[in-house]
Amino acid sequence: MYQFIYDLTGNVIISTLVTAVFPLVNVLIVALIGVYLERKISAWIQDRVGPNRVGPFGLFQTVADFIKMMQKEDATPTDIDGKLYNLAPVLVFTGCFAAYAAIPFSSQLIGSEVEVGIFFILAVSSFTVAGILMAGWSSNNKYALLGAMRSAAQIVSYEIPTALVVLSMVMLMGTLSLTKISEMQTAYFWNWNILGGATLGLSKFLLIPFMIVGFIIIFISTLAEVNRTPFDIPEAESELVAGYFTEYCGMKWAMFMLAEYGNMFAVSAIVSILFFGGYHSPFGYLGNSLGINWLIPYEQAFWFVAKGWFFILVQMWLRWTLPRLRVDQLMSLCWKYLIPYAVVNLVVIGIISLL
Amino acid sequence: MKTYFRNTWLGIYTVLVGMKITFKHLFTPAVTIQYPEVKLKMPDRVRNRLYVNIDDCIGCDQCARACPVSCITIDTVKSIPGEDLGTTSNGKKKALWVTKFDIDIAKCCFCQLCVFPCPTECIYMTDVYEFSEYERERLVYKFSSLTEEEVNQKKLNLEKFQAEKEAQKAAAAAAAAAKPKPDAPAQPSAN
Numbered sequence: 288m289y290q291f292i293y294d295l296t297g298n299v300i301i302s303t304l305v306t307a308v309f310p311l312v313n314v315l316i317v318a319l320i321g322v323y324l325e326r327k328i329s330a331w332i333q334d335r336v337g338p339n340r341v342g343p344f345g346l347f348q349t350v351a352d353f354i355k356m357m358q359k360e361d362a363t364p365t366d367i368d369g370k371l372y373n374l375a376p377v378l379v380f381t382g383c384f385a386a387y388a389a390i391p392f393s394s395q396l397i398g399s400e401v402e403v404g405i406f407f408i409l410a411v412s413s414f415t416v417a418g419i420l421m422a423g424w425s426s427n428n429k430y431a432l433l434g435a436m437r438s439a440a441q442i443v444s445y446e447i448p449t450a451l452v453v454l455s456m457v458m459l460m461g462t463l464s465l466t467k468i469s470e471m472q473t474a475y476f477w478n479w480n481i482l483g484g485a486t487l488g489l490s491k492f493l494l495i496p497f498m499i500v501g502f503i504i505i506f507i508s509t510l511a512e513v514n515r516t517p518f519d520i521p522e523a524e525s526e527l528v529a530g531y532f533t534e535y536c537g538m539k540w541a542m543f544m545l546a547e548y549g550n551m552f553a554v555s556a557i558v559s560i561l562f563f564g565g566y567h568s569p570f571g572y573l574g575n576s577l578g579i580n581w582l583i584p585y586e587q588a589f590w591f592v593a594k595g596w597f598f599i600l601v602q603m604w605l606r607w608t609l610p611r612l613r614v615d616q617l618m619s620l621c622w623k624y625l626i627p628y629a630v631v632n633l634v635v636i637g638i639i640s641l642l
Numbered sequence: 643m644k645t646y647f648r649n650t651w652l653g654i655y656t657v658l659v660g661m662k663i664t665f666k667h668l669f670t671p672a673v674t675i676q677y678p679e680v681k682l683k684m685p686d687r688v689r690n691r692l693y694v695n696i697d698d699c700i701g702c703d704q705c706a707r708a709c710p711v712s713c714i715t716i717d718t719v720k721s722i723p724g725e726d727l728g729t730t731s732n733g734k735k736k737a738l739w740v741t742k743f744d745i746d747i748a749k750c751c752f753c754q755l756c757v758f759p760c761p762t763e764c765i766y767m768t769d770v771y772e773f774s775e776y777e778r779e780r781l782v783y784k785f786s787s788l789t790e791e792e793v794n795q796k797k798l799n800l801e802k803f804q805a806e807k808e809a810q811k812a813a814a815a816a817a818a819a820a821k822p823k824p825d826a827p828a829q830p831s832a833n
Contacts, residue, residue, distance in 0.1 A: 328668070331667070331668050332664045332667050335672050335674050503654070604664060604665070608660040608663075608664040609657065609660060620653075624650060624653070
């Protein structure tokens with residue numbers, strides 16, 4: 288991305304700044320629109336109207352909320368562990384934000400083309416667990432502590448099916464680099480991994496059912512990793528007030544929310560890179576057919592963001608469909624169902640890829 | 643093993659069924675009525691704020707007597723013979739100045755018992771239901787159309803008239819006393 292902007296502007300400072308700020312802007316936009324859409328979609332699903340007072344169709348509701356949050360007093364409870372308490376939201380947000388460094392928005396727009404992209408994302412997003420545990424522990428609040436413990440248990444156990452599916456995909460594609468994984472699923476939807484990948488042959492058709500199983504497993508487990516309903520037991524409102532960020536308010540609380548929506552997009556991005564062609568358009572490129580080559584990266588960025596938003600919408604749709612799982616159900620879903628299926632899937636995909 | 647696969651299948655299938663239902667609801671129009679902008683039409687015999695058409699009121703005080711919470715206060719002043727108060731819309735002749743017709747709607751229990759006894763049907767329930775106030779005094783609705791000056795004038799008129807009448811009576815009595823009837827035997831007092 289640095290090189291791309293540098294070629295565009297010819298200025299070192301501008302290209303560095305844009306490279307650094309672009310993912311942050313993306314996270315902010317995702318949070319801004321995400322919160323609005325979350326409320327709108329929940330309203331529509333429940334046959335309500337949703338926010339419609341601030342601006343046209345209530346579009347500025349999130350902006351108003353944000354301004355309110357900025358004005359809030361930074362109230363801290365007594366007997367907290369000050370250092371951990373202040374560090375926790377930063378750490379949670381770092382875990383979410385660092386993942387964006389390796390996410391390819393298009394063939395040009397990628398923060399850093401690391402060869403171990405998917406591994407880096409899995410590793411860095413585990414930061415979140417530490418942050419959540421710190422938040423829960425330092426708040427000196429039983430609800431917060433319970434929420435943090437639940438969250439840690441949940442994220443750690445759901446990382447296993449995620450990692451297993453990612454492993455099977457890495458085995459199939461032969462690379463950890465997200466750019467290469469995206470490049471291999473060239474620009475038509477029948478070349479996507481969910482439909483068996485780009486190589487035509489018997490293995491393509493054999494792979495399809497296992498790809499679908501893999502997609503379902505990784506979608507469920509990443510949903511659990513970002514603590515969203517039906518896996519929102521760490522912040523179960525009806526049992527734990529607000530879970531691990533019960534004692535936070537104002538901007539620190541906003542950072543947790545920002546991290547949640549940032550994580551939603553990151554997770555959707557991973558799913559779409561692994562199974563839905565990453566930044567590739569499903570119908571070929573306008574730039575190719577018109578002969579305008581510079582248009583292609585922008586088209587790719589559009590398709591990537593569109594796919595990310597599609598999965599965010601599916602997450603929201605699921606959230607307002609399903610009730611929350613109990614702790615034991617959550618654990619049995621992970622250990623008894625997802626992990627065995629993921630292991631079998633891994634083995635079968637391995638055998639097919641040998642064919 | 644059979645139940646295991648069955649559970650898996652049921653898990654996926656029921657989630658999809660639920661998602662189908664919520665997806666349908668995504669496109670059903672909202673049932674919300676956005677109140678201040680959109681108002682439901684009230685039923686015909688709705689009981690809300692009381693209204694008194696004071697032009698038709700004859701000051702009979704029947705509504706005030708019917709009221710179980712005594713929220714209606716009526717004061718009247720008799721008219722003197724020369725005055726014409728007009729008639730009500732159903733042809734009754736008015737004989738009393740209604741100097742005060744206060745309804746304390748804060749006390750009102752919306753029982754509608756005041757509405758039925760009214761001979762001229764001048765007190766009735768309207769469909770106005772938004773009448774909250776910041777001060778309780780402002781919930782006392784004054785329906786009398788007479789100003790304070792007019793009320794004092796009417797009272798003065800009546801007093802004058804009564805005084806005149808009294809004076810006439812006294813004069814008549816005095817005249818009677820001054821002209822005793824000699825034929826009539828003196829009546830002994832009954833008690």
